[in-house]
Amino acid sequence: MxxxxxxxxxxxxxxxxxxxxxxxxxxxxxxxxxxxxxxxxxxxxxxxxxxxxxxxxISVVLTETMASKNMSVKELLALGRQPYTNWLGSLSKKDISVIADSVSLMELTPFLNKKCFELSDGQLQRVMIARALVQDxxxxxxxxxxxxxxxxxxxxxxxxxxxxxxxxxxxxxxxxxxxxxxxxxxxxxxxxxxxxxxxxxxxxxxxxxxxxxxxxxxxxxxxxxxxxxxxxx
The missing domain is CATH 3.40.50.300 (P-loop containing nucleotide triphosphate hydrolases)
Structure with missing residues (x-):
C-alpha cells in the first residue's frame, strides 16, 4: 500500500x-x-x-483503558502539554490558553473538575480527543x-x-x-x-x-x- x-x-x-x-x-x-x-x-x-x-x-488516542481514571478532566488535559513543559511540568500562559481552546472546542467546561471515572463513555472519548488537541x-x-x-x-x-x-x-x-x-x-x-x-x-x-x-x-x-x-x- x-x-x-x-x-x-x-x-x-x-x-x-x-x-x-x-x-x-x-x-x-x-x-x-x-x-x-x-x-x-x-x-x-x-x-x-x-x-x-x-x-x-503526532498525538494518539487508543482504545486501551486509561491507567488511572481517578484523575480529574483538568489534570488529564494538562498532561497533553508534556512535550512542551519543563521537567517540573509547569504550565505557561500559552499552555493554559491551548487547554482552554480545546475545552471550548470540545464543549467540556461542565466536566473540568469531574473525575474521569464519573464520565460516560461518550464524554470520556471527547476528553481523550481534547487531550490530543491540547498536545497541539x-x-x-x-x-x-x-x-x-x-x-x-x-x-x-x-x-x-x-x-x-x-x-x-x-x-x-x-x-x-x-x-x-x-x-x-x-x-x-x-x-x-x-x-x-x-x-x-x-x-x-x-x-x-x-x-x-x-x-x-x-x-x-x-x-x-x-x-x-x-x-x-
Missing part, C-alpha cells in the same frame, strides 16, 4: 476484523516497527525523528474512536473529528468499523482488503466498486446509490 495524507483532511482506515487496521495505525505512530516499507512525516523518516519532537508532531500536533491518530458508543454519539464524534480537521488544518486519521458513517463524513478512505488496498475519496471508491467485495457477497452486498450495506435475507 502507498498513500499520502494532507493537512486539513479527515481520513479513515476500514476493513474486516483482523486485516491489520490497528497494526497499521500503531506503525504510523511508531509504537511498533514497520513490517516493510517506511513512514515519512514532512519528508523525514519516522524512525529518525527524536521522541520529543515526534510527540509535537499537526497529526492526530485514533484507533476505533467510537467503540462502545451509540449511533448518536458515534455521529457526534465523527462530526467533531471532521470539524477539527477542517477548522484547525490538522490531519486526522482513524480506524473504524463504521464504514457507512465514514463514507458520509470522510475526505479520504483507505480500504484494507489484503490486495490492492485502495485509497481515495469515498465517492471515487464507490465508483470503482471498491466496497463491493469487502464482505462475502452471499451475505452482504453494497448499494452504491445509498452508500450503504444490505443484508441478503
Amino acid at each position: 502507498s498513500f499520502t495524507l494532507n493537512k486539513g483532511e479527515l481520513a479513515a482506515i476500514v476493513g474486516v476484523n483482523g486485516i491489520g487496521k490497528s497494526t497499521l495505525l500503531r506503525t504510523l505512530c511508531g509504537f511498533q516497527p514497520e513490517l516493510m516499507g517506511s513512514v515519512h512525516i514532512n519528508g523525514d523518516e519516522l524512525n529518525t525523528i527524536e521522541p520529543q519532537y515526534l510527540a509535537q508532531q 500536533t499537526s497529526i492526530i491518530l485514533l484507533d476505533e474512536p467510537t467503540t462502545h458508543l451509540d449511533l448518536y454519539h458515534k455521529v457526534q464524534i465523527f462530526k467533531l473529528l471532521k470539524s477539527i480537521a477542517h477548522k484547525t488544518n490538522k490531519t486526522v486519521l482513524f480506524t473504524s468499523h463504521e464504514i457507512e458513517l465514514a463514507i458520509q463524513l470522510c475526505d479520504k478512505m483507505l480500504i484494507l482488503d489484503g490486495q490492492t488496498n485502495p485509497f481515495e475519496q469515498p465517492c471515487k471508491l464507490i465508483a470503482n466498486n471498491c466496497f463491493d467485495t469487502l464482505f462475502p457477497s452471499d451475505t452482504i452486498s453494497f448499494d452504491a446509490v445509498t452508500g450503504s450495506f444490505k443484508i441478503k435475507k
Whole structure:
C-alpha cells in the first residue's frame, strides 16, 4: 500500500476484523516497527525523528483503558502539554490558553473538575480527543474512536473529528468499523482488503466498486446509490 495524507483532511482506515487496521495505525505512530516499507512525516523518516519532537508532531488516542481514571478532566488535559513543559511540568500562559481552546472546542467546561471515572463513555472519548488537541500536533491518530458508543454519539464524534480537521488544518486519521458513517463524513478512505488496498475519496471508491467485495457477497452486498450495506435475507 502507498498513500499520502494532507493537512486539513479527515481520513479513515476500514476493513474486516483482523486485516491489520490497528497494526497499521500503531506503525504510523511508531509504537511498533514497520513490517516493510517506511513512514515519512514532512519528508523525514519516522524512525529518525527524536521522541520529543515526534510527540509535537503526532498525538494518539487508543482504545486501551486509561491507567488511572481517578484523575480529574483538568489534570488529564494538562498532561497533553508534556512535550512542551519543563521537567517540573509547569504550565505557561500559552499552555493554559491551548487547554482552554480545546475545552471550548470540545464543549467540556461542565466536566473540568469531574473525575474521569464519573464520565460516560461518550464524554470520556471527547476528553481523550481534547487531550490530543491540547498536545497541539499537526497529526492526530485514533484507533476505533467510537467503540462502545451509540449511533448518536458515534455521529457526534465523527462530526467533531471532521470539524477539527477542517477548522484547525490538522490531519486526522482513524480506524473504524463504521464504514457507512465514514463514507458520509470522510475526505479520504483507505480500504484494507489484503490486495490492492485502495485509497481515495469515498465517492471515487464507490465508483470503482471498491466496497463491493469487502464482505462475502452471499451475505452482504453494497448499494452504491445509498452508500450503504444490505443484508441478503
